[in-house]
Amino acid sequence: MYMNEQLLTNSVVSVQGNRRRGENPNGTKRRMRGLFVVAIVILIASICLSFIGGNSDAFAADTGSHLEQTVEVVKGDTLWGIASKYAGKGRNVRDYMYEVKKVNDLKSNVLQVGQVLVLP
Incomplete structure (x- = not known):
């Protein structure tokens, strides 16, 4: 067909001319x-x-x-006795005692009559 060098150069210029300034x-x-x-x-x-x-x-x-399950301490109750009663089958009594002490913020194993213990 009829091709002219000006047509080719104009199309290249027009493509480059459409690019925005600073655009890659x-x-x-x-x-x-x-x-x-x-x-x-x-x-x-x-x-x-x-x-x-x-x-x-x-x-x-x-x-x-x-x-929460709670127990009120009566005369003769010990932490070991309460723990062995409520620890559940197959559970270590010492570990349960530790959990009871931790939940109730007890510093020793001594209990007071009337004290209410929260059981884990």
Whole structure:
């Protein structure tokens, strides 16, 4: 067909002339903008997930407080006796005693009559 050198050079100039000032032909700015948007979305998602899953221990502790079992100490009760009675089958009595002391913030094994113990 009829080709002219001016037509070829004008088309190249027009393609180059349509490019914005400072824009990279590879789209680096667009790629960086896309990465920035993805990073922001990931940040927002992680913050939302931390709020949703962050208080799971607090909710678990709150629901368990309504089902606490307590024992009132009477004359002759010992920590070992209470622990062996409520430890449950197959559970180590010493470990259960330690848990009872920990839950009730006891410093020793001495109990007082009328004292109320929370059982784990």
